[in-house]
Structures are given as structure tokens and as C-alpha cells.
Amino acid sequence: xxxxxxxxxxxxxxxxGASRASRTGPDxxxxxRATALLxxxxxxxxxxxxxxxxxxxxxxxxxxxxxxxxxxxGRVEDGGTVRWAIDAVPATLNTFQSDADGASDRIAxxxxxxxxxxxxxxxxARNENYLAAADVTEREPKQIVTYRLNREATWSDGRxxxxxxxxxxxxxxxxxxxxxxxxxxxxxxxxxxxxxxxGPQEVRVTFxxxxxxxxxxxxxxxxxxxxxxxxxxxxxxxxxxxxxxGPFELKSKAKGTVTLVRNxxxxxxxxxxxxxxxxxxxxxxxxxxxxxGRLDIAEIDRPVVEQIDGTSKPKGDGQQIPKSxxxxxxxxxxxxxxxxxxxxxxxxxxxxxxxxxDNKADGEDEERTEKRAEDRREEGARQxxxxxxxxxxxxxxRRSLEPAYTQLALNGSTGxxxxxxxxxxxxxxxxxxxxxxxxxxxxxxxxxxxxSHVMMAGQQGYRDNSSALGSRDTxxxxxxxxxxxWREGRGGLAGHQGSEKGDTGEKGAGNANKPADVRTLQxxxxxxxxxxxxxxxxxxxxxxxxxxxxxxxxxxxxIRTEITKVADESYFKDHIASGDYxxxxxxxxxxxxxxxxxxPIFAKPQPAPDGSLIVxxxxxxxxxxxxxxxxxxxxxxxxxAASRALVRRxxxxxxxxxxxxPLYQRPQLIAVKSKLxxxxxxxxxxxxxxxxxxxx
Numbered sequence: 001x002x003x004x005x006x007x008x009x010x011x012x013x014x015x016x017g018a019s020r021a022s023r024t025g026p027d028x029x030x031x032x033r034a035t036a037l038l039x040x041x042x043x044x045x046x047x048x049x050x051x052x053x054x055x056x057x058x059x060x061x062x063x064x065x066x067x068x069x070x071x072x073x074g075r076v077e078d079g080g081t082v083r084w085a086i087d088a089v090p091a092t093l094n095t096f097q098s099d100a101d102g103a104s105d106r107i108a109x110x111x112x113x114x115x116x117x118x119x120x121x122x123x124x125a126r127n128e129n130y131l132a133a134a135d136v137t138e139r140e141p142k143q144i145v146t147y148r149l150n151r152e153a154t155w156s157d158g159r160x161x162x163x164x165x166x167x168x169x170x171x172x173x174x175x176x177x178x179x180x181x182x183x184x185x186x187x188x189x190x191x192x193x194x195x196x197x198x199g200p201q202e203v204r205v206t207f208x209x210x211x212x213x214x215x216x217x218x219x220x221x222x223x224x225x226x227x228x229x230x231x232x233x234x235x236x237x238x239x240x241x242x243x244x245x246g247p248f249e250l251k252s253k254a255k256g257t258v259t260l261v262r263n264x265x266x267x268x269x270x271x272x273x274x275x276x277x278x279x280x281x282x283x284x285x286x287x288x289x290x291x292x293g294r295l296d297i298a299e300i301d302r303p304v305v306e307q308i309d310g311t312s313k314p315k316g317d318g319q320q321i322p323k324s325x326x327x328x329x330x331x332x333x334x335x336x337x338x339x340x341x342x343x344x345x346x347x348x349x350x351x352x353x354x355x356x357x358d359n360k361a362d363g364e365d366e367e368r369t370e371k372r373a374e375d376r377r378e379e380g381a382r383q384x385x386x387x388x389x390x391x392x393x394x395x396x397x398r399r400s401l402e403p404a405y406t407q408l409a410l411n412g413s414t415g416x417x418x419x420x421x422x423x424x425x426x427x428x429x430x431x432x433x434x435x436x437x438x439x440x441x442x443x444x445x446x447x448x449x450x451x452s453h454v455m456m457a458g459q460q461g462y463r464d465n466s467s468a469l470g471s472r473d474t475x476x477x478x479x480x481x482x483x484x485x486w487r488e489g490r491g492g493l494a495g496h497q498g499s500e501k502g503d504t505g506e507k508g509a510g511n512a513n514k515p516a517d518v519r520t521l522q523x524x525x526x527x528x529x530x531x532x533x534x535x536x537x538x539x540x541x542x543x544x545x546x547x548x549x550x551x552x553x554x555x556x557x558x559i560r561t562e563i564t565k566v567a568d569e570s571y572f573k574d575h576i577a578s579g580d581y582x583x584x585x586x587x588x589x590x591x592x593x594x595x596x597x598x599x600p601i602f603a604k605p606q607p608a609p610d611g612s613l614i615v616x617x618x619x620x621x622x623x624x625x626x627x628x629x630x631x632x633x634x635x636x637x638x639x640x641a642a643s644r645a646l647v648r649r650x651x652x653x654x655x656x657x658x659x660x661x662p663l664y665q666r667p668q669l670i671a672v673k674s675k676l677x678x679x680x681x682x683x684x685x686x687x688x689x690x691x692x693x694x695x696x
Contacts, residue, residue, distance in 0.1 A: 063458020064446060064665075066120055066685050067398040069695075071677035073269065076693040081275040082676065085289070085298035088280045089258060093250075094237040095220060096173060098183040103258070103278060110260055110276060110689040111244040112220035113153065113161065117686035122403060122459045122592040124215045129153065129268040130161065130245075132201075136214070139638060142192065143210045149201040152267035155223050155243040163196040163203045168227035169218060170194055170205075179230035186596050187217050210636040212643045213593040221245075247271040247690035256280045272693030284538040286671075291392045296673045300397070301539050302443060305669055307392050395671045398680030399443060401457075402668040403590040405450050406439075406543070408550060408661040411582050413605075413621035416528055421484040423622070423658035425477040426583075428470055429557055435549055436664035439542045443667050450662040453602070454594040454651045457665065459684070461594075461644035466662075468652035474557055481521060481528075481557070488558060489522035521558035529560040530582035533575045537568040543585045546663060550583070576619050587666055592684070594647050599631040602654050622659025 086103040095104050115131055116124040126134055130153050138144040153161040172180045173188040192208035207214070225242035226232055236242070241250055248260035248271055260276040281289050287304045289295045300308075408430065410423045417423050437447035450457065451464025470476065521528040534540075534547045544565075551561040561583065566575055575581050591597035600616035604623030608614050615621055627650050634646035654660070668681040678691040 063121070063456075064401040064683070066681060066683040067400045067670075068680040068682060068685075069396075069398075069672075069677040071695055073272070073691055075696050076272045076677060076691065077696050078270075078272060078693075079274050080272075080694050081277060082273055082296045082679075082692065083277045083279050083294065085281040085286055085295050086258075086278045087282065089253065089256060089278075092238040093241055093253070094222070094226065094233065096182055096184060097234075097238075098181070100183065107250070107258055107260070107278065108220040109246075109687065110248040111241065111246040111250055111263075112222065113245050114219045114686065115147070115217075115221060116215045116219055118592050118684050120458075120683060120685045122456070122590070122684040124592055130221075134215075136638065137204075139210075143207040143214075143638065145205045145207075145214050146197055147203040147205070148197075149203065150267070151201055153245060154265065154267065155245045156249055156263070156265065157223075157225075157243040159223075159243070160200065161221070161245065162200055163194065164224045165221060165227070166203050166205065166218060167194045168224035169222060172227040172233050177230070179234075181230075181234050186600075187211055187213060210638055212635055212637055212640065213596040216593040216596060248276055251275075266690070269690045271690040276689070276692075282538070287392065290395060290671055293391065293394075295671075296676055297679060298671045300669050300671045302541070302669075304392075304671065305397050305399075305443065308395050308397050308671060310393055394674060396674050396680075398670040398672050399445060400668045400681035400683045401445065401665040403456050403459075403684045404587050404666045405453075405456070405590065405662050406546065406585060406587045406664055406666055407453075408546075408663060409576075409581075409584045409586065409620050410622070410659055410661075411579055411584070411620055412659050413579055415582060416484075416486075416523075416530065417582055419484050420658060421480045422486070422528075424469065425480040425484075425557075426554065426559070427658045427661045428473050428477045428480070429553055429559075430550060430661060430663075431472060431553060432661070432663050435546045438545055438549060439664055440667060443669065445667055448664070450665050452648075452651050453588075453654045453660065453662055454590075454598040454647055456590045456684070459590065459592075461648065463648050463651075465648060465652040465655050468655040469658060478557055485523045486521040486528050486558075487523070489520055489527065519558050520560055527560055528558065529562060530554075532561040532563045532583040533571070533581040534563055534565055534585060535568050535571040536565045540568065542667075547585055579619070579621060585663075590684075595631060595634040595637075595643055598647070598650075599628070599635070602627050602631070602650070602659075604628050618659075620659035622657050624653065624657060627653045627657070 084106075086106070087101075088103070090101055090104040090107065091099045092104060093107060094100060095108050113130045114127055115134065117127050119125055128150065130150050131147060132150055133146075133148040135146060136143060137146040147166075149161050151160075155161065170188055170191050171177065173182055173185045174191065175182070175185040175189045190207050190209045190211045192206045194203065194205050196202065197204045205214075205217075222237070223241075223243040223245075226237045232242070239253055244250055244263070247263055247266050247268060249263045251259045251261045253259075256279065258278040260278075262271040262274055279295065281295065281298065283299075283301065286295065286298045286300055287307060290298060290300075290304070290308075408427075410417050410426060412418055412420075412423060417426075432449040433447070436449050441447040448457070449466075451466045452462055455462040532547060532551060534544055536544075547563065551563060554561055572586070576584055576586060588601060601618055602623055603616045603618050604625060604627070605613050605615045605618060605621050613621075630646050630650035630653065634643045634650065637643040637646060668683065670679075670681045672680050673694075675694045677693065677695045679687065
């Protein structure tokens with residue numbers, strides 16, 4: 001699983017079975033191929049937690065459906081090219097490498113076998129294009145899964161999909177051969193052997209340990225030419241693929257684009273499009289690219305949504321001013337004019353008359369000429385803005401919620417937040433509903449909070465477990481802080497506005513009008529001050545909005561925050577992964593396989609022999625043995641309902657530990673050409689690339 005990038009669609013989506021480790025120490029290469037740590041030992045008894053009953057899995061929050069113009073294939077034109085915006089051309093086409101990103105996954109979904117796809121609720125379903133059947137055929141003495149492959153499923157080099165491909169992928173991803181630079185191996189490390197069944201299209205996979213998420217494996221499935229050797233795995237699949245087997249095939253990977261073309265040998269429903277081009281367009285340049293018709297599909301942010309919806313007004317340069325800002329902007333302009341108006345108009349006029357009588361006529365001519373030129377420039381800019389606004393409104397905004405959530409992370413490794421009481425106090429102070437409303441409501445999405453770290457609203461098994469922490473209660477929060485030794489003091493500037501820093505570390509002066517004597521909490525003569533790290537750059541505005549509100553909320557109970565704004569490119573590497581923060585905001589993608597994929601995020605950090613700390617993906621450094629044991633039991637439980645119940649119990653424990661606070665499910669905003677169908681805001685659902693096209 002990969003962390004979501006800090007900017008709006010800059011994501012590396014979580015792929016099933018992910019397990020990526022991070023350590024606070026040397027050896028970067030080992031970080032790329034570190035394996036998951038599985039806690040040993042029996043499950044310890046757990047006290048009952050409020051809100052974690054397993055009697056029902058009925059969602060308690062409204063699921064937002066996908067927003068796609070679903071159209072029957074008979075009403076879709078044959079042919080055409082679609083240009084789909086991505087943040088950058090992917091560094092690799094191998095999704096099992098550490099530098100794979102969302103574009104890597106998108107391309108793989110169109111050209112490689114996905115044995116199981118996801119429906120709108122994140123439930124896996126067998127992909128009939130590749131599988132005639134796939135079932136657990138034996139449970140004792142060992143779990144055996146038997147795959148029956150579609151007899152027509154063929155690689156582009158003419159070879160049928162078969163056992164050799166499964167064996168090569170298993171051996172590459174099992175973690176046993178360190179020559180393979182793998183980013184994840186969870187699930188593959190539980191396989192004991194793979195062998196051919198009854199005939200070349202039958203594959204039998206025997207597990208050394210039971211594995212509930214076996215459907216997560218072999219998606220995508222790579223040909224043995226990619227997985228068969230470390231050189232091919234590490235380097236060969238970075239720029240090209242030896243063979244593909246999807247509705248599209250790879251034509252080229254260039255500097256700014258990856259081009260896919262219809263696979264003429266595809267045995268399933270023929271792809272409607274001739275060509276699918278993934279174009280690298282930074283988020284800050286997407287509005288211009290959309291207005292010029294250079295894109296057909298693009299993930300966008302709120303300002304572009306407003307342009308497409310027509311809820312913003314063109315400036316002279318063709319940019320847009322949201323309606324909410326127009327009154328303030330106009331008042332500011334009027335005030336600016338008043339401040340610069342001469343105090344004595346008559347004296348000023350007399351002075352001009354005396355000094356410029358001889359040049360008056362010439363000056364007036366120059367002024368008239370300049371005025372006409374300025375008028376022409378303004379008219380040209382106005383017309384350009386109108387043309388751009390009209391052009392960008394040739395798109396439709398498809399909006400839903402991503403299978404991902406934004407959280408407040410509390411670094412529990414050092415400082416005040418090492419005390420669970422302080423973390424719980426902060427978590428119980430935050431008004432999550434107000435933050436969700438500020439981010440989601442202006443986008444026309446339900447302003448609802450998320451009650452789980454491991455499942456999304458509408459996903460099978462979802463339950464709001466936040467009651468394990470307790471509801472918002474500032475009095476209870478203050479009592480927790482008092483019990484931790486933090487008591488009210490006086491002096492110093494409290495709050496984020498008076499202690500804000502930029503990338504250079506220079507303090508701002510946003511709190512100049514506040515009194516110097518402000519209530520704050522102190523312990524041993526030191527104020528309770530937390531470093532709040534936030535990203536800058538396109539798409540990060542929602543995080544900064546949430547961060548500002550959180551700082552204000554904490555200020556009211558006497559907790560100071562020092563906000564440091566960090567460039568996107570260094571935000572995660574230099575601060576989150578290294579633990580250089582107290583509070584931070586980022587997003588995690590959800591998974592259809594939470595027993596596997598959620599564990600590395602919440603695993604208890606473990607000391608390594610070299611003295612470093614293995615945190616896997618638990619960048620808050622908050623974990624417990626109980627949480628690890630619940631996940632370990634869930635991943636071995638072959639009864640799906642029982643496995644989900646264990647995951648929910650683990651989630652309740654995660655809430656109680658207060659290492660992270662889910663705030664809201666991330667908005668998914670996709671600009672789509674109005675005639676383009678079967679594509680948009682998919683939510684959890686796997687796209688059917690062969691159905692995407694232009695409506696007749």
C-alpha cells in the first residue's frame with residue numbers, strides 16, 4: 001500500500017497485498033524491499049470496547065455512489081482517442097516496485113490481467129475474461145485455491161496464460177530472493193507451492209498458512225518474462241512490457257505521454273476506443289489544458305470545478321474569482337482607491353496647472369492614447385476569459401468520494417504526544433463534522449465524517465467505531481490534559497496564526513493584533529506547543545483549510561501549534577517518513593482487503609538489529625500488541641464475516657490509541673468531456689476500459 005500524495009490527485013493508489021516498510025536508519029535499498037513483520041504469539045484477551053460489537057456490519061454513514069455516465073456498448077461509437085491526465089509519466093510499469101504510482105496502476109489495469117475486479121462497494125468479483133472459476137477447494141490440512149483460466153486468455157506474444165506465470169510472480173514477490181527489489185509481498189509469502197492442476201488451464205496454489213485475502217493475489221498478473229529474473233523485474237519493466245493481455249496494449253512510453261492502442265487479439269468485448277493516451281499534465285496547468293481541448297479526462301480541484309460549473313467570474317486575464325470572494329475583492333479595490341486619492345484635490349490641480357500649462361494638450365493626447373490601448377487590452381482579456389470559460393464548460397464534473405480518507409496524524413514517538421492522554425485529548429477536541437463540512441459541502445458532497453480507519457462508508461463490513469475513543473468533549477479533553485500534568489499558565493502567543501512558518505522556516509506575522517497574554521497549558525514551565533506540518537502546492541488547499549481549523553480548535557483549550565508549510569516534494573520524505581512532525585495531515589487509500597493492507601499502517605514499531613526502528617507504514621509510531629494480534633488473526637480467518645469482525649475490533653483499538661483521527665473521505669472530482677461515457681468518478685469500482693468511448 002502506498003501513501004497518497006499530498007496534492008489532490010497525486011496518488012499512488014493502494015494495491016492489494018501491499019506491505020512497505022520504513023525504518024529510521026540507513027540502507028535505503030532495504031527499505032525498497034523490506035517485508036512485513038508478523039507478530040508471533042497467541043491472541044491476548046481484550047477488554048470490551050464501546051462501539052465495537054460485531055453483531056452487525058450495517059454502514060452508519062451514507063455511501064456516495066460512483067458518478068459515471070453508464071451507457072450500453074451499443075450506444076457507444078467505435079473509434080476515437082481519449083487523452084487522460086496523469087501527474088507524471090510513471091517511473092515504472094511494474095506496480096510491485098516502490099516507485100510505482102497511480103499512473104502505473106492505471107496503465108496496468110488496461111493492459112494486464114486483473115483476476116478479480118471491484119464493484120461499487122469494494123467487493124471483489126471474478127473477472128470472466130481471465131477466470132472460468134476460482135475457489136478455495138481445500139481447507140484442511142492446508143488451504144488450496146484452484147484457478148481455472150479462461151481458455152482464450154492469451155499474452156500478446158501468443159502464449160496462453162498458465163501456471164508458469166503464477167509461479168514466476170510468486171517467487172519474485174515471496175520475499176525469499178532479495179535480488180528482487182519488491183515493494184510488497186504480503187500474501188505471496190504465505191504460499192507454499194504452485195502446481196498445474198488438471199490440464200494447462202488449471203492452477204493449484206497451496207498456502208503454508210491460511211490467507212483470507214487470497215483474491216488480492218495475482219492482480220495484476222505479469223508474464224513470466226517480467227517476473228522470471230531479478231534483472232527483468234528490477235529494470236526490464238520500467239519502460240516497456242515484454243507481453244500484455246488486456247483490451248489495450250502498450251504502444252509507447254515517451255517523455256510526456258504513455259500511449260495505449262486497442263488490442264486486436266483481445267478475446268473479450270472489443271475496446272471502443274482506438275487509442276488511450278495518458279498525458280502528463282501538472283494539476284496547476286489542467287484548467288488551461290481543458291480549456292484548450294487538450295484533455296478529455298482529468299482529476300481536478302475546486303477552482304476548476306467552479307469554472308466548469310459556471311460558479312466563478314472571469315478576471316481580466318481569463319482566470320476565475322469564486323463568487324464567495326467577489327464582494328471582498330471589490331471592497332478591497334474600492335478601499336485601495338480611497339487610500340490613494342489626493343487629500344486636497346484643488347491644491348493638486350493648481351500645482352499641475354502651474355507646472356504643466358505648456359504641455360497640457362500633449363499630455364491629454366498621450367493619456368487618451370494610453371487609455372484607448374488599455375481599453376483594448378482589457379477587452380481582449382475579457383473576450384479571452386469568456387472564450388476560456390465557454391470552452392471549459394464543455395466538460396462535465398463527475399463527483400464522488402474516493403476510497404481514501406484524510407486523517408490528522410499524531411506522532412506518538414516523542415514529546416507530549418508520546419502520552420496517550422494528550423493524544424486522546426486532542427482527538428476529542430477536534431470537531432470533525434465542521435472540518436468535513438468545510439471541505440466537502442462546497443463541492444456538493446455530503447458533509448459526513450468517517451468512522452473507520454480501515455473501511456469506507458458503503459464498503460462491506462463498515463462500522464463507525466469512533467465511540468471507542470469517545471465523542472467530542474472539550475471538558476473531558478481538558479481533564480485528560482490535567483491528568484497528564486498540563487495545567488493552565490499565562491504568557492506567550494497561543495495559536496497557529498502567531499507561529500506560522502514557511503518553507504524557509506521564517507516566522508510570519510499573522511497574529512500581530514492578538515494580545516501577548518493568552519491562555520496556554522504548561523508543564524514544568526514549558527508551554528504545550530506542537531509542530532504542525534502542512535504541504536503547499538496545487539491541490540493542497542483542503543489540507544491547509546483543515547489544518548487552520550484544527551489549530552484554532554486546539555488553541556481554545558490552551559494548546560499552541562507552530563505551523564510549518566513544506567513543499568510537496570519534501571513533505572513526506574523529509575517530515576512524515578522521518579518522523580519530523582508532531583501533527584500532520586495526509587491521506588491513506590482504502591482497500592478491499594483491509595486484513596492485509598491496513599496492518600502495516602498500524603503495526604507496532606519494532607527495533608531492528610542495527611538499532612533503527614522498523615515502522616513499516618506506521619508513520620505515527622503508535623501501535624499495540626493487541627492491534628497486531630487482531631490483524632494477524634483476521635488475515636488467517638477464512639470465514640469472510642469473521643475476518644471482517646476481527647478487523648473492526650482492531651479498528652476500535654486504533655481509535656482508542658489515538659495515533660490518527662480520520663476526518664473525512666476524500667472528494668473525487670473528475671472533469672470529463674460531455675460526450676464521453678462509461679468513465680468518471682469510479683469510487684471503489686474498477687473501470688472497464690473496453691467500454692469507455694464517445695456516445696453516438
